[in-house]
Amino acid sequence: MKKLSRHTICTEKKCFSAETIRRLSLYLRNLRRFKESKVEIVSSGEISKCSNVSPEQFRRDLSYFGEFGKRGVGYEIERLISELESILGIDRRWRVALVGVGSLGRALLAFEGFSKFNLKIACAFDIDSNKIGKKIYGVKIHSVENLAEVIKANDIEIAIITTLPDVAQQVADKLMGAGIKGILNFAPIALRTSDDVFISNVDMACELESLIFFVDQRRIDKKRRTGKKSEV
Amino acid sequence: MKKLSRHTICTEKKCFSAETIRRLSLYLRNLRRFKESKVEIVSSGEISKCSNVSPEQFRRDLSYFGEFGKRGVGYEIERLISELESILGIDRRWRVALVGVGSLGRALLAFEGFSKFNLKIACAFDIDSNKIGKKIYGVKIHSVENLAEVIKANDIEIAIITTLPDVAQQVADKLMGAGIKGILNFAPIALRTSDDVFISNVDMACELESLIFFVDQRRIDKKRRTGKKSEV
DNA sequence: TAGAGCTTGTGAAAGGATGAACAAAGTGAA
DNA sequence: TTCACTTTGTTCATCCTTTCACAAGCTCTA
Numbered sequence: 038m039k040k041l042s043r044h045t046i047c048t049e050k051k052c053f054s055a056e057t058i059r060r061l062s063l064y065l066r067n068l069r070r071f072k073e074s075k076v077e078i079v080s081s082g083e084i085s086k087c088s089n090v091s092p093e094q095f096r097r098d099l100s101y102f103g104e105f106g107k108r109g110v111g112y113e114i115e116r117l118i119s120e121l122e123s124i125l126g127i128d129r130r131w132r133v134a135l136v137g138v139g140s141l142g143r144a145l146l147a148f149e150g151f152s153k154f155n156l157k158i159a160c161a162f163d164i165d166s167n168k169i170g171k172k173i174y175g176v177k178i179h180s181v182e183n184l185a186e187v188i189k190a191n192d193i194e195i196a197i198i199t200t201l202p203d204v205a206q207q208v209a210d211k212l213m214g215a216g217i218k219g220i221l222n223f224a225p226i227a228l229r230t231s232d233d234v235f236i237s238n239v240d241m242a243c244e245l246e247s248l249i250f251f252v253d254q255r256r257i258d259k260k261r262r263t264g265k266k267s268e269v
Numbered sequence: 270m271k272k273l274s275r276h277t278i279c280t281e282k283k284c285f286s287a288e289t290i291r292r293l294s295l296y297l298r299n300l301r302r303f304k305e306s307k308v309e310i311v312s313s314g315e316i317s318k319c320s321n322v323s324p325e326q327f328r329r330d331l332s333y334f335g336e337f338g339k340r341g342v343g344y345e346i347e348r349l350i351s352e353l354e355s356i357l358g359i360d361r362r363w364r365v366a367l368v369g370v371g372s373l374g375r376a377l378l379a380f381e382g383f384s385k386f387n388l389k390i391a392c393a394f395d396i397d398s399n400k401i402g403k404k405i406y407g408v409k410i411h412s413v414e415n416l417a418e419v420i421k422a423n424d425i426e427i428a429i430i431t432t433l434p435d436v437a438q439q440v441a442d443k444l445m446g447a448g449i450k451g452i453l454n455f456a457p458i459a460l461r462t463s464d465d466v467f468i469s470n471v472d473m474a475c476e477l478e479s480l481i482f483f484v485d486q487r488r489i490d491k492k493r494r495t496g497k498k499s500e501v
Numbered sequence: 502t503a504g505a506g507c508t509t510g511t512g513a514a515a516g517g518a519t520g521a522a523c524a525a526a527g528t529g530a531a
Numbered sequence: 532t533t534c535a536c537t538t539t540g541t542t543c544a545t546c547c548t549t550t551c552a553c554a555a556g557c558t559c560t561a
Contacts (some may be wrong), residue, residue: 038392053277055479055483057485058478058479058482058483059472059475059476059478059479061482062474062475062478062479063459063472063475065478066457066458066474067459087459088459089459113458124482125479125481125482125485126481126482126484126485126486127478131481140375140376140379140380141376141380142375143372144371144372144375144376145374145464145473146427147372148372148373148473150457150474151477153474154477154478154481156477156481161384169486171279190499194484195477195480195481197485218484218487219480219481219483220480221473221476221477221480221486225298225382227295227299227319227321227451233487235288235480235483235484235487237476237477237480238476239473239476240291240295241377241380241453241471242294242298242385242386243291243294243295243380244291244453244469244471245288245334245383245386245427245453245469246290246291246293246294246297246359246386247287247294247357247450247469248292248427248451248453248467248469249357249358249359249363249386249388249427249451250290250293250356250357251287251290251451251467252356252360252426252427252450252451252467253357253358255465255467256452
C-alpha cells in the first residue's frame with residue numbers, strides 16, 4: 038500500500054515527497070490571490086511568507102520541476118500559475134465520484150470551490166433508496182450496486198469517500214474494482230489499498246486530537262512554569 | 270508562527286513531532302476497534318499493521334511517553350486506551366466553538382463522532398441574521414459580533430473555522446483576541462497567528478490536488494513505459 | 502561598458518525521522 | 532529450574548528533508 042503522505046517520486050532531476058506537492062498546491066492558491074490583486078511579479082520571499090514556508094523551501098520545491106523565475110527579478114505570476122497547474126495536472130478537467138451522501142457528502146456536493154481546480158463531481162452513490170435517483174445540487178445519486186458500471190461509463194479515476202467508517206473499506210474495494218486510481222478518504226479509518234491506488238486521508242479526528250494535545254500541553258507547561266510543580 | 274505540522278515538542282525524554290501525535294490518535298482509534306471485538310491483548314505488530322506503520326514506529330511513538338507494554342506479551346488494550354486518552358488530553362471534556370454555519374459547518378454540527386473524543390460544539394457563530402438566535406442540531410447560533418463575550422463566558426479554548434476564505438483571517442484574529450488557543454481551520458488559506466496559538470489545517474484542496482498529481486503522474490509513467498516517448 | 506544591487510537556483514551541511522538489530526524481560530513447557 | 536520462544540524498548544546507522552551559503556544571472560544607472 039502506498040501512503041501518500043510518505044510517498045516519494047523520482048524524476049530525472051531528484052526525489053521529492055508528497056509534502057512538496059501539497060506545498061505546490063498551496064503556492065498556487067496564494068499566487069491566484071496575488072493575481073486577483075493585479076500583482077504581476079512576485080519574489081520567493083513574498084510568496085513564501087504568505088505560505089508559511091522559507092524562501093529556500095519554495096525555490097527548492099520549484100527546482101524539482103524546472104526553472105520558472107528570473108534572477109534579480111522574481112517570478113512572473115501569470116506564467117507560474119499555469120506552470121503549476123500543468124505540474125499538478127489540473128490544467129485539464131477531472132470528473133470525480135462521491136460515495137456516501139450524508140451531511141458531509143452533501144456539504145461537498147454544495148462546495149463550489151472544486152471548479153477552481155477544474156474538478157467536477159460527476160456522480161454520487163448512496164444506499165438510501167430515498168436518495169437514489171434524485172439530484173442533489175445538480176448531481177445524480179446512484180445506487181452503490183451500480184457503482185462499477187456508472188464509474189466505468191463515465192471514465193472516472195478519482196473518488197471521494199464520505200461514508201461511515203464501518204463500510205469505508207468495502208466501498209474502497211468496490212471502487213478499486215471499478216478502476217479508480219485515487220481516493221480522497223474522509224472516513225476515519227486507515228484503508229487498505231493495492232499498490233497502484235493512491236489514498237489521501239482527510240482526518241478531522243486526528244487533527245482535532247493533535248490540536249487538543251498541544252493546547253493541553255501548553256496549559257501543563259504554563260502550570261509548571263508558574264511554580265505549581267505538583268506532578269509532571 | 271507555529272505550524273502544527275512541523276511543530277516539535279521536547280519532553281524530559283526526547284523530541285517528537287506533531288506527526289507522532291497524529292499517529293497516536295490513529296492508534297487509539299484502532300485500539301478501540303480491537304476493544305469492540307473483545308480483544309484484550311495486542312502486539313505492536315498487529316496494531317501497527319492496521320495503522321499502516323511499522324511495528325518499530327509504533328513502539329517508538331509510545332516510548333516518548335513511557336513504557337506501556339509487557340515484553341514477551343504485548344499491550345493490554347484497556348490500559349493502553351486510557352493511557353493514550355490521557356496523553357492526548359481527551360480524558361476530560363472539551364468545549365469548542367464553530368464559526369461559519371455554511372454547508373460544511375452544518376455538517377460538522379451534525380457530526381456525532383465528536384463525542385467519541387470527549388468533544389462538544391458548545392456554540393456556533395455566523396453573520397447571517399436568519400440563522401442567528403436559532404438552534405441547529407441543538408447548537409445555538411450567535412452573532413459574530415458577540416464572539417468574544419460568548420467564548421469567554423463559556424471558557425472555550427478551541428475553535429473551528431468553516432467560513433469562506435475571505436473572512437477567515439479576520440475571524441482568526443477575533444478568536445485569538447477572545448483567548449482561543451487552538452484553531453482547526455477548514456478555510457483554504459494559510460492563517461497568520463501569534464506564537465502561542467496552534468493551527469491545524471484541514472485542507473481538502475491541497476489533498477485533492479496532490480491526489481490528482483499522483484494519479485496523473487501514474488498515467489504519464491504508464492504512457493512512457495508503453496513506448497510512446499513523445500514528450501516528458 | 503562597468504559596477505552596484507537584487508533575486509534565483511543549487512551544492513553542502515545540519516537536523517530529523519525511519520529502519521535494522523539486539524539486549525532485556527516475560528511466558529510456558531519439560 | 533532451565534531452556535526455547537516471544538515481544539518490548541532502545542541504540543546505532545541510514546535515509547530524507549530543510550537550512551545555509553554562495554555562484555550565476557538579471558536590471559538599472561552612470
